[in-house]
Amino acid sequence: MDIVNQLQRQFIDHSTSLHREGIVDDQFTELQKLQDENSPDFVVEVVSLFFEDSEKLLNNMARALEQAQGVDFKQVDASVHQLKGSSSSIGAMRVKNACIAFRSFCEAQNREGCLRCLQKVTHEYSLLKNKLQSLFRLEQQILAAGGSIPVAK
Amino acid sequence: MAADSEFHVLAVDDSIIDRKLIERLLKTSSFQVTTVDSGSKALEFLGLHEDDGIINTNTPSVSPNNHQEVEVNLVITDYCMPGMTGYDLLKKIKESSSLKNIPVVIMSSENVPSRISRCLEEGAEEFLLKPVRLSDLNKLRPHMLKTKIKDHQEPEKQDKEEKQQQPQSNNNNRKAMEEGISTEKIRPRLNGITAMV
Numbered sequence: 001m002d003i004v005n006q007l008q009r010q011f012i013d014h015s016t017s018l019h020r021e022g023i024v025d026d027q028f029t030e031l032q033k034l035q036d037e038n039s040p041d042f043v044v045e046v047v048s049l050f051f052e053d054s055e056k057l058l059n060n061m062a063r064a065l066e067q068a069q070g071v072d073f074k075q076v077d078a079s080v081h082q083l084k085g086s087s088s089s090i091g092a093m094r095v096k097n098a099c100i101a102f103r104s105f106c107e108a109q110n111r112e113g114c115l116r117c118l119q120k121v122t123h124e125y126s127l128l129k130n131k132l133q134s135l136f137r138l139e140q141q142i143l144a145a146g147g148s149i150p151v152a153k
Numbered sequence: 154m155a156a157d158s159e160f161h162v163l164a165v166d167d168s169i170i171d172r173k174l175i176e177r178l179l180k181t182s183s184f185q186v187t188t189v190d191s192g193s194k195a196l197e198f199l200g201l202h203e204d205d206g207i208i209n210t211n212t213p214s215v216s217p218n219n220h221q222e223v224e225v226n227l228v229i230t231d232y233c234m235p236g237m238t239g240y241d242l243l244k245k246i247k248e249s250s251s252l253k254n255i256p257v258v259i260m261s262s263e264n265v266p267s268r269i270s271r272c273l274e275e276g277a278e279e280f281l282l283k284p285v286r287l288s289d290l291n292k293l294r295p296h297m298l299k300t301k302i303k304d305h306q307e308p309e310k311q312d313k314e315e316k317q318q319q320p321q322s323n324n325n326n327r328k329a330m331e332e333g334i335s336t337e338k339i340r341p342r343l344n345g346i347t348a349m350v
Contacts, residue, residue, distance in 0.1 A: 034181055046173050053170060086171070089168070089171055
């Protein structure tokens, strides 16, 4: 089936570039390994939880940094810490690294620095989300065309 | 009768993502899993009232032979949680006469040596760095076998686990506490008294 091969090739290319660009790391591969016939949608499920959780956390950070009467840096840091943890858990390496940098600005209580970091984290997060959604879409297309998902590494 | 090798793990983590992940890891390793999102819910599940340390045996799901509502062979908990931390939970379990023999494993995303030694000193069996991998969970089974052997001492359970006394793998230098229990035969445990050195 030509269309299946085409889609599978696209999937592999997409997956490879995700790793090459450092958007995801080995931990994402570990997640994929945990997906099997007992838990066929595991990766999508975890990643969906991650998206929901992250958007909430990013909003928390933005709101906390907006406070005119004084920023509660502990609160900002708490959200960054959570995002760092969850991004690490799913292998979202660039998001995680952006969080690490963010935490030092929280510690320094540097509002400008924090705002820049928030921009960076948000950017990395959006990039990740777009790329993963494309990956999942390709998976669906492959399955719908009767093919199987190429196994990671 | 349930298979001897079915161990029940209680996983505690405030992060929904991490709960999902640890659940999948544990199930893939053939453990039965219950997940809760806080230390207080963990204690509740274990049948312990925080204030008086007395086991509540009045709930309908309690088996007459067990003190706990459900048998838990290991607790794996995140360290950093709001309210009761994993360390606080560990302490409460080890201070409880009925729960102290349940092995506890701590997970943390941060590699802080003082944190690690504090947990090990308080009785944690292992300290795992997040993200936890399948290979990390292979370290858990020996700790759970210890509790099965303990249960064998009690008249109502007949396990065949004796011949499976596995030596502790002591090549992990985080396990300072375990040096007393290596390839020796596991010592019989008296009820309520821990045999750990």
